[in-house]
Amino acid sequence: MPLLGPLVVYPPTPRTVDGDVAEEALAALVDRAVDAGVDGIAVLGSTGGAAYLDRARRRRVVEVAAEAVAGRVPLVAGVGATTTEAVIAHSDDAVAAGADALLLGTVSYLPLTDDEVVGLFADVTRAVDRPVWAYHNPTTTRFSFTVETLLRVAALPGVGGVKDRGIDAAELRARAARLLADAPTTVEVGFSGDLLGVEGLLAGARTWHTGLASVLPGPYVALARAGAAGDRAEVDRLLDAVRPVVELALAHGGPRVVHAIGEILGLGTGRLPAPLLPPAHEVVTRLEQMIPELVGTTAAP
Structure with missing residues (x-):
């Protein structure tokens, strides 16, 4: 039986002024979504700032979620780290804390082969x-999965899914076609991208993985439902509403914009860890103009 549905969202990790996990704010973000x-909820992804949290705080994020x-x-739960030993330690912590699945990005200092x-x-x-999901995030990890390598990973026992991406809609559809045709049927195929990821649903993928949806769940739930139903016209209509926000996220960094939106909506997302700065x-002024109308006009019923 598949584990993940059409929309999995990646909340930020709110922090206190001392850098600890702001537990009430995190729980409220999860509950709201x-x-x-x-x-599905995916903590400790790129939007969740896993790289800026020590082991104890990462475990606490999973426990709270x-x-x-x-x-x-x-x-x-994201478990990426620069060594296999650390990945396994984070995985053990996440399992003990209640995670149903693990998301493994290829974090490294030296680029991996x-x-x-x-x-x-x-x-x-x-x-x-x-089950472990393979996370393709070349911008952050400096490792770009070919479809062939992703299929090698997908063939391993214990891999439950892939979180792939494409540079544009055409490449995404081509990758989706290969993965859906050649990956084991037990492996769930999904795509990331706050805008482009819905193309995966339209191409027959199982899941859309997105960070912005964690603070704007209503509009994204509506989008995911339309994508999973194959309703191209409705997807295009709904994308027009979120596109300006996504363009800001692409230009200024998704986690920065997600945190800013959270603050605009009073969700207590707080400040990013130093040395990161807010947008x-x-x-922020443009977001303040966009967000109330977006939430009010496109939220799913």
Whole structure:
């Protein structure tokens, strides 16, 4: 039985002024998204700022999210780290804290080779007892999965899915076609991207993974439903509403914009960890003009 549905959202990790996890704000973000109708919560992704959290705080994020989810939707936890040993340690923590699945990005200092990446997934899937999703994020990790390497990973026992991406709609559709045709049927195919990811749903993929949806769940739930139904016209109509916000996120950094939107909506997302800075004043002003209308006019029923 598939684990993830059409829309999995990636909340930011709110922090206190001391850098600890702002637990009430995180729980409220998770609860708000689930109530809006999302199909899964994924903590400690890029939007969740896993790279800026130590091991204890990462585990606490999963614990808080698991309590807030309360079994209503699947909970995915990011476990990426620069060494296999650290990945397995984060995986053990996430499993103990209540994660239903693990998301593994190819974090590294030295760029990894294809064989090193396949070996990483083989080692981790042998060591943990939760399904592992392969995360393709070349901008952050400096490793770009070819479809062939992603299929090698997908063939490993213990891999539950892939979170792929494309540079444009045509490439995404081509990658989706290959993965859906050649990956084991037990492997769930999904795509990321606050705008482009819905093309995966239209191409037959199982899941859309997105960070902006964590603070704007209503509009994105509506989009995901239309995408999963194959309703191109409705997807295009709804995309027109979110496109200006996504363009700001692409230009100024998704996590920065997600945190800013959270603050505009009073969600307590707080400040980014130093040395990261919030978006410039003029960007926040534009978001303040966009967000109330977006939430009010495109939220899913």
